[in-house]
Amino acid sequence: MSNDHSSPRIQSVVVVGGGSAGLLAALTLKATARWLSVRIIRSTSLGVIGVGEATTPWFRRYLHDTLGIDQNEFYRQVRPLWKLGNRLEWGPADRTHFNYPFGESFIKSRYQSLSKSNAYFMLAEGIGPPSTFSFLMDSNRAPLLRDARGRIGMDTRYAYHIENKVFVEFLERIAVQRGITLDDEEVVEVAQNKQGIASLGLSNGSRVSADLYVDASGFRSRLLGEALSEPFVSFADSLYCDTALTGQWQRDEPIRSYTTSTTMDHGWCWRTEFEGHVNRGYVFSSQFCSEEEARAELKRLDPKITEPLHVIKFSTGRRANFWVNNVAAVGNAAGFVEPLESTGLQTIGETATRLANCLVDSDGCPTESMRRLANEQINRWWEDIRGFLAVHFKFNTRRNTAFWQQCREDTNLADAQPIVGFYKESGPSGLYYQMMPKGAIFGYAGYLALLIGQRVPTRYQSQISKNELCLWKTAIDENRQRVEQALTNEEALQLIHRPDWRWH
Ligand SMILES: Cc1cc2nc3c(=O)[nH]c(=O)nc-3n(C[C@H](O)[C@H](O)[C@H](O)COP(=O)(O)OP(=O)(O)OC[C@H]3O[C@@H](n4cnc5c(N)ncnc54)[C@H](O)[C@@H]3O)c2cc1C
Structure with missing residues (x-):
């Protein structure tokens, strides 16, 4: 791989893998470093993972702003649902749930005339964020609000629920339209040289080579893991789950405008929403329960789930570095954490964007220091996600099974340790927010939603x-009433499916 501007410019990229990671990486490179020729080699007989449906608001902006994907096309072909x-x-x-909503930040926000931010009032009252999206979630409404004159406006700070396979098919069509080549072959052999990968042997007997290889081969990590043997940094002392059992059922109940994460005996369950069906997945630790036990528990939770x-x-865990020599990995080939906060697709987008920016800023000749910086940043993100998820496991007091006892006793909070320590001593002070390192995926508001929501003890x-509490309750009640004017999910869907509806 070139380390300076005397080396040849990267002109060609081969992406191994055509799941959402490979396609998003190819589209990001093509949209950003426009001179590149990009070819995807993926095996339809190996297939894609088929899960990965809950996202973050960042991912929505990335799709439409960075990749320039037209929202009208996207809604027509992928039929996403909003996630608030x-x-x-x-x-x-002793209570059903708490919300971690998108939208306004409740640590910075404060109602006029009150001395402290909302987080202090949340703590005093023991409730979740009193934000617009949280109220919309609790009243099962869409982010289409009515103003005082009855006009409807959309609050666009939401994320998507998208079906993985439908999304992959959509991205394939966009990739072809944008001049990306798609080949249906399996990489069966990898030749190496001192730059990293020299060429790939394909199942049809041919060989391909490129200036840069993107490994998007999923859990196989065919190039970075298998060929280059980049070490795997395990998160197993922070996150104990290692298996998911997934299924769905036909919808016969109102649509929820959010993802649901439910505590189970040996892990947790996600629930994601689509117009015609609901998806569920039980993420559990095989150290604590067998597949049969997990299956039985999942069916008790949702008897309608179908075989x-x-x-x-x-x-x-993650690979020690995502970018080594002339190989950069994205998606499950680079690392994986369970989808408790839906970080998979965002991490793919962020990684691909950093890679593309490095190529643009170096005129196609990325330097060693640039690559080091990109690796450091992506590693910080992985560690941030690991710590944030660890907070979920360390402080969940809902069940007293062996799994949850071990989580509470032994979970390694890793990078979340200082934040949790600060909160335990100082309460929900926004000062931490001002001082914490920039560039983390989860801001302090996310941590506070979890720490307050789980009632983690604080000495504050x-x-x-x-009097102030009373004023605060009056203010949030006004917000709640405003939200009650929003459309229900069903009303909102009728509106956006009308032929004259246009996304901007
Ligand atoms: C249980 C679970 C739930 C998840 N939920 C979420 C979620 O809610 N939100 C979220 O953002 N993310 C989620 N994820 C992560 C999500 O699946 C991934 O982020 C995303 O789908 C990317 O997958 P991928 O493209 O890396 O891998 P895959 O979809 O597995 O694609 C791998 C590709 O590589 C190809 N391939 C492999 N080997 C070869 C070879 N030798 N030759 C040629 N081609 C090859 C395959 O054919 C395929 O095209 C979840 C993951 C799991 C496991």
Whole structure:
């Protein structure tokens, strides 16, 4: 791989893998470093993983702004549903749930005339964020709000629920339209040289070579893991789950405008929403329960779930570096954490964007220091996600099974340790937000939603007066009433499916 500007410019890229990671990486490179010729080699007989449906608001902006994907086309072909946040059936068992909503930041926000930010009032009252999206979630409404004159406006800070396979088919069509070549072959042999990969042998007997290889081969990590033997940094002491059991059922109940994460005996369950059906997945630790036990528990939770259920085994962790010599990995080939906060697709987009920016800024000749910086940043993100997820496991007091006992006793908080330590001593002070390192995926608001929502003990004693509490409750009630004017999910879907509806 070139380390300086005397080396040849990267002109050609081969992406191994045509799941969402490979396609998004190819589209990002093509959209950003426009001179590149990009070819995807993927094996349809090996197939794609078929899961990965909940996303973050960042991912929505990335699709439409960075990749320039037209929203009208996207809605027509992929039929996503909005996701306003994560409802966590989690924490103390004396209440049903708390929300981690998208939208306005409740640590920075403060109602006029009150001395402290919302986070202090949340702590005093023991409730989740009193934000627009949280109220919309609880009243099962869409982010289409009516103003005082009855006009409808959309609050676009939401994320998507998207079906993986439909999304992959859509991205394939866009890739072809944009001049990306798609080949249906299996990479059966990898030749190496001192630059990293020299060429790939394909199942049809031919060989291909390129200036840069993107490994998007999923859990196989065919180039970075298998060929280059880049070490795997395990997160197993922070995240104990290693298996997912997934299924779905036909919808016969109202649509929810959020992802639901439910505490189970040996892990947790996601629930994602689509117009015609609901997807569920039980993520559990095989150290604590067998597949049969997990299957039985999942069916008790959702008797309507239909066979076949699919089993996916995984290891949580990341490769020591995502970019080594002339190979950069994205998606499950680079690392994986369970989807408790739906970070997979965002991490793919962020990684591909960093890679593309390095190519553009170096005129196609990325330097060693650039590559090091990109690796450091992506590693920080992985570690941030690991710590954030660890907070979910360390403090969930809802069930007392052996799995949850071990989580509470032994979970390694890793990079989340300082934030949790600060909160335990100082409460929900926004000062941490100002001082914490920039560039983390989860801001302090996310941590606070979890720490307050799970009632993690803090030595900070609330000094809020009754009068202020009363003013705060009046203010949030006004917001809640405003939200009750929003459209229900069903009303909103009718509106956006009208032929004259246009996304901008
Ligand atoms: C249980 C579970 C739930 C998840 N939920 C979410 C979620 O809610 N939100 C989210 O953002 N992410 C989620 N993810 C992560 C999500 O699946 C991935 O982020 C995303 O789908 C990317 O997958 P991928 O493209 O890396 O891998 P895959 O979809 O597995 O694609 C791998 C590609 O490589 C090809 N390939 C492999 N080997 C070869 C070879 N030798 N030659 C040629 N081609 C090859 C395959 O054919 C395929 O095209 C979840 C993951 C799991 C396991």
